[in-house]
Amino acid sequence: MGFDQVTKEYGDVRAVDGLTLTLHPGETVALLGPNGAGKSTTLDLLLGLKHADSGTVRVFGTGPREAIVAGRVGAMLQSGGLMEEVTVAELFKLACALHPRPYPVSEVLARAGITQIADRKIGRLSGGQAQRVRFALATAGDSDLIVLDEPTTGMDVSARQAFWATMREQADQGRTVLFATHYLEEADAIADRVLVLHRGRLLADGTAAEIKAKAGARRISFDLPEGPIDEAPLRALPFLTTFDVSGRTVRLQSSDADATVHALYGLGVYPRNLEVAGLGLEQAFVAITAAEEARTS
Numbered sequence: 436m437g438f439d440q441v442t443k444e445y446g447d448v449r450a451v452d453g454l455t456l457t458l459h460p461g462e463t464v465a466l467l468g469p470n471g472a473g474k475s476t477t478l479d480l481l482l483g484l485k486h487a488d489s490g491t492v493r494v495f496g497t498g499p500r501e502a503i504v505a506g507r508v509g510a511m512l513q514s515g516g517l518m519e520e521v522t523v524a525e526l527f528k529l530a531c532a533l534h535p536r537p538y539p540v541s542e543v544l545a546r547a548g549i550t551q552i553a554d555r556k557i558g559r560l561s562g563g564q565a566q567r568v569r570f571a572l573a574t575a576g577d578s579d580l581i582v583l584d585e586p587t588t589g590m591d592v593s594a595r596q597a598f599w600a601t602m603r604e605q606a607d608q609g610r611t612v613l614f615a616t617h618y619l620e621e622a623d624a625i626a627d628r629v630l631v632l633h634r635g636r637l638l639a640d641g642t643a644a645e646i647k648a649k650a651g652a653r654r655i656s657f658d659l660p661e662g663p664i665d666e667a668p669l670r671a672l673p674f675l676t677t678f679d680v681s682g683r684t685v686r687l688q689s690s691d692a693d694a695t696v697h698a699l700y701g702l703g704v705y706p707r708n709l710e711v712a713g714l715g716l717e718q719a720f721v722a723i724t725a726a727e728e729a730r731t732s
């Protein structure tokens with residue numbers, strides 16, 4: 436299941452550019468990318484909501500639409516229109532009746548934590564409750580692929596935790612979960628595999644640890660000893676990619692931390708509380724996309 440050399444253009448904007456990608460059963464995959472990178476378009480192509488200009492999208496060996504009709508795909512879109520005038524219970528009676536392999540309505544509502552609001556009209560729900568309803572729609576039946584576009588936007592902490600626990604269960608049962616997000620800490624904590632899109636191209640594909648390693652850079656921080664601070668030689672240290680001084684604390688990133696620390700001692704500066712650490716996923720993401728921007732502009 437996945438994409439083979441898929442391209443999608445809107446006028447002169449190439450939203451997806453030669454994307455080739457295979458998704459496997461039971462994996463939880465995070466799709467990351469800056470605004471406009473092509474994440475929603477990629478998910479729409481997988482759901483058959485948009486058609487590729489070239490290349491092929493296959494879902495369980497068929498086209499996306501056939502897979503959806505067969506009930507093999509559940510989806511939660513960013514702002515899918517919900518029927519405002521029906522109650523939550525009425526919506527799920529309909530959704531479960533339409534699904535080829537439905538779960539009982541009570542089970543779907545309980546899993547999404549919306550049993551208590553079953554009699555409320557959809558139009559009266561808060562943003563976070565509506566988001567829970569969208570999530571419940573994605574799991575109304577026994578689908579093999581669950582596609583989620585920025586699923587936890589607007590959810591409170593307990594809703595997020597419940598949501599991810601459910602998604603983990605779904606993946607443990609062999610389903611593939613693909614989600615686009617801007618919450619990198621969620622991707623780091625949840626995903627087995629992280630994809631980084633940039634201008635419709637796949638920049639990185641691996642575990643969160645592999646993506647962090649790919650960024651190459653490390654964080655270095657230390658405190659300067661008492662006395663006047665001369666920033667110029669510090670800023671000139673080799674391999675720096677970022678530099679910041681706040682009070683007596685210096686924080687920087689280096690593409691070769693060993694060489695930077697060696698040069699630091701060479702300055703005759705005696706750093707206190709020296710720490711060298713790998714990048715978090717967020718910093719790695721920023722480093723990878725910034726390097727690509729610099730390369731292509």
Ligand SMILES: Nc1ncnc2c1ncn2[C@@H]1O[C@H](COP(=O)(O)OP(=O)(O)OP(=O)(O)O)[C@@H](O)[C@H]1O
Binds near residue numbers: 450
């Ligand atoms: N219907 C459309 N008509 C014209 N351009 C579009 C259309 N949909 C998307 N685009 C453009 O295609 C590019 C990719 O958009 P897309 O929504 O897929 O990105 P995204 O990664 O999901 O962004 P975000 O993180 O902001 O949601 C953007 O430049 C966007 O402006």
